[in-house]
Amino acid sequence: MEWSETYTAAALGSHLLVGLSRAMILFIVTSGLSFVLGVLRVPNVAHGSLYMIGAFAAFSIVNVLGGGAPAFWAALLLAPLIVAAVSLVAERALFCHLYEREHLMLLLFTFALMLILGDLVKMVWGADYRSIMAPEFLRGSVPVFGSPFPKYNLFLLVVGPVVAVGLWLFSSRTRIGKIARAAAVDREMVGAVGINVSWVFAFAFVLGCFLAGLGGALVAPTVSVTLGMDHDIIIEAFLIVTIGGLGNMWGAMVGSLIFGVTQSFGVLFWPQFAIVFPYVAVVIVLTLRPKGLLKSVW
Amino acid sequence: MRQAIINKNSLLVSAGILIVLACLPLVLPKFYVYVLALIFVTALLAMSLNMVVGHGGMYQFHHGVFYGIGAYTLALMLTKTSLPAWLGFAAAPVCSALAGVLIGLFCVRLTKLYFGMLQISLGSLVWAIAFRWYALTGGDDGIHGVPIPDGIASLIPSYYFILFLLAASLAVMYLILKSPFGNTLRAVRDNPERCEAVGINVRFHQLVAIAIATFFAGLAGTLFVVVEGSVFPDLLFWVLSLEVFIMCLLGGWFTFAGPVLGAAIIVALRTFAGVYTEYWTLILGVILILLIFFLPEGVMGFLEEKFKARTQTTSER
Numbered sequence: 001m002e003w004s005e006t007y008t009a010a011a012l013g014s015h016l017l018v019g020l021s022r023a024m025i026l027f028i029v030t031s032g033l034s035f036v037l038g039v040l041r042v043p044n045v046a047h048g049s050l051y052m053i054g055a056f057a058a059f060s061i062v063n064v065l066g067g068g069a070p071a072f073w074a075a076l077l078l079a080p081l082i083v084a085a086v087s088l089v090a091e092r093a094l095f096c097h098l099y100e101r102e103h104l105m106l107l108l109f110t111f112a113l114m115l116i117l118g119d120l121v122k123m124v125w126g127a128d129y130r131s132i133m134a135p136e137f138l139r140g141s142v143p144v145f146g147s148p149f150p151k152y153n154l155f156l157l158v159v160g161p162v163v164a165v166g167l168w169l170f171s172s173r174t175r176i177g178k179i180a181r182a183a184a185v186d187r188e189m190v191g192a193v194g195i196n197v198s199w200v201f202a203f204a205f206v207l208g209c210f211l212a213g214l215g216g217a218l219v220a221p222t223v224s225v226t227l228g229m230d231h232d233i234i235i236e237a238f239l240i241v242t243i244g245g246l247g248n249m250w251g252a253m254v255g256s257l258i259f260g261v262t263q264s265f266g267v268l269f270w271p272q273f274a275i276v277f278p279y280v281a282v283v284i285v286l287t288l289r290p291k292g293l294l295k296s297v298w
Numbered sequence: 299m300r301q302a303i304i305n306k307n308s309l310l311v312s313a314g315i316l317i318v319l320a321c322l323p324l325v326l327p328k329f330y331v332y333v334l335a336l337i338f339v340t341a342l343l344a345m346s347l348n349m350v351v352g353h354g355g356m357y358q359f360h361h362g363v364f365y366g367i368g369a370y371t372l373a374l375m376l377t378k379t380s381l382p383a384w385l386g387f388a389a390a391p392v393c394s395a396l397a398g399v400l401i402g403l404f405c406v407r408l409t410k411l412y413f414g415m416l417q418i419s420l421g422s423l424v425w426a427i428a429f430r431w432y433a434l435t436g437g438d439d440g441i442h443g444v445p446i447p448d449g450i451a452s453l454i455p456s457y458y459f460i461l462f463l464l465a466a467s468l469a470v471m472y473l474i475l476k477s478p479f480g481n482t483l484r485a486v487r488d489n490p491e492r493c494e495a496v497g498i499n500v501r502f503h504q505l506v507a508i509a510i511a512t513f514f515a516g517l518a519g520t521l522f523v524v525v526e527g528s529v530f531p532d533l534l535f536w537v538l539s540l541e542v543f544i545m546c547l548l549g550g551w552f553t554f555a556g557p558v559l560g561a562a563i564i565v566a567l568r569t570f571a572g573v574y575t576e577y578w579t580l581i582l583g584v585i586l587i588l589l590i591f592f593l594p595e596g597v598m599g600f601l602e603e604k605f606k607a608r609t610q611t612t613s614e615r
Binding site: 043045094097098101102103104105108109111112113114115116118119120122123231235238239242246272273275276279280282283286287290291 | 357404408410411412415416418420422423427429431432535536537540544547576577580582583584586587590591
């Protein structure tokens with residue numbers, strides 16, 4: 001039968017792995033978005049721009065340091081820090097004065113930030129396509145299920161769960177993580193016991209943006225880094241957060257897995273309409289469970 | 299005190315503006331006429347969005363989809379069928395309204411941000427299909443050189459055609475918003491629980507508002523095709539929707555003509571700033587931030603407030 005020839009177990013398996021590794025990138029970006037959404041209650045439209053800045057910064061760092069493994073690790077660490085610095089400035093200079101305002105205003109502020117950051121990236125890095133190479137030990141592929149699978153994607157499959165566990169430990173075991181979670185549930189109460197809520201918000205915002213930068217730096221070796229990558233990721237990230245449950249970190253994981261895997265199987269089954277599959281999955285999930293799969297903090 | 303449905307002064311002002319706009323093509327260079335036509339189209343889109351967001355209180359984040367559906371419907375009917383053109387102009391807004399109700403049926407079960415998120419995902423689904431369905435929509439290239447009917451193919455007649463439809467649509471929307479239906483819609487926006495309790499069918503009112511708004515968005519889409527002669531998937535992309543959102547904010551949510559003003563400012567800014575710099579979105583972003591900080595009620599809201607304050611102080615004296 002033709003079916004079994006095209007859709008062999010090996011093809012299914014390797015598409016599953018590709019989908020899972022894509023889901024890890026999506027998870028790292030969306031967990032940041034979800035964290036901001038949970039604590040600040042703001043859908044940060046500029047999150048995608050920060051992801052883009054992370055990717056471009058990783059490109060510059062790798063170029064300045066001349067490639068190789070040390071440059072790659074430096075980029076993975078420094079690019080998110082640069083993004084965090086940018087977001088800290090934006091938060092303390094402008095955003096923190098708006099917390100008392102109406103929701104829609106906060107949303108529009110982040111949209112304005114997206115417009116500004118997008119053009120700043122164009123000024124600094126130009127409109128060209130950029131790409132960076134993964135370091136030597138992550139290049140090439142290894143046989144998985146009898147077909148070659150890129151090593152870098154395996155690396156992503158390791159990094160994703162590490163970040164997830166790290167975030168979980170952070171938010172459930174550390175003091176500041178617990179405060180942030182408390183602020184997500186009841187900000188008045190947190191303020192009433194004498195904690196500076198404004199700084200908690202600043203911290204949550206910067207951490208969320210750090211994760212966006214990390215996602216950008218991690219994705220840089222697998223795609224061409226270019227303007228417009230912010231628009232694509234942000235809409236996906238929003239949908240993932242929504243189907244996972246707003247502000248729920250594990251929801252971001254579940255949503256990312258659904259999104260990544262449906263996209264990758266879409267490529268296998270009907271390449272032309274591959275991008276339609278995840279959207280259909282989102283619509284199905286939201287029709288059955290309008291408030292997302294896992295419990296939202298809202 | 300009961301207000302008359304049509305205020306005599308504002309009627310005179312609108313008539314005056316209309317006459318001025320009708321005379322402008324006689325004196326303006328062609329390029330400006332084209333920009334004005336584009337402003338009218340965008341203004342109609344912004345007005346239709348304001349109906350659901352400003353008056354209905356629904357977070358219709360992805361309103362641009364219905365603009366795109368209207369534009370694509372007309373373009374497809376003009377290029378792929380030999381049906382008369384007027385049928386296309388009639389069918390496009392209806393198709394938009396149908397799509398609006400269909401998407402709305404899913405969304406009105408939810409509120410606020412969840413409404414918006416579901417709406418944006420359903421809208422993106424439409425975008426993804428149009429983006430990829432090369433055989434029908436031309437995919438990411440879109441459809442170019444749509445044969446516009448002879449009567450309105452050149453710039454000046456199309457300008458009057460668009461101006462007429464904009465004026466008529468605004469009048470209809472004004473009457474709808476001043477009608478008992480409009481009042482109920484605003485009541486639903488302000489307190490859905492209480493409305494439900496006194497026996498108002500909240501979801502029905504929301505759906506009707508969505509149907510009307512998406513109808514006019516589709517009409518705006520057809521007018522876009524008349525101006526540009528082409529359609530492309532960016533019309534359905536969410537960035538455009540957020541831009542229209544900004545227009546409403548810029549002009550003022552709770553004023554009737556605010557979105558028109560907002561659309562005029564943004565389209566003019568893009569056209570003229572775009573000539574001097576490629577960084578016009580940066581300028582737009584900065585303006586938006588200034589606006590959020592200093593004029594949260596929008597330009598029109600600010601002017602109205604000023605005007606009211608002045609009339610009040612004079613009457614107190």
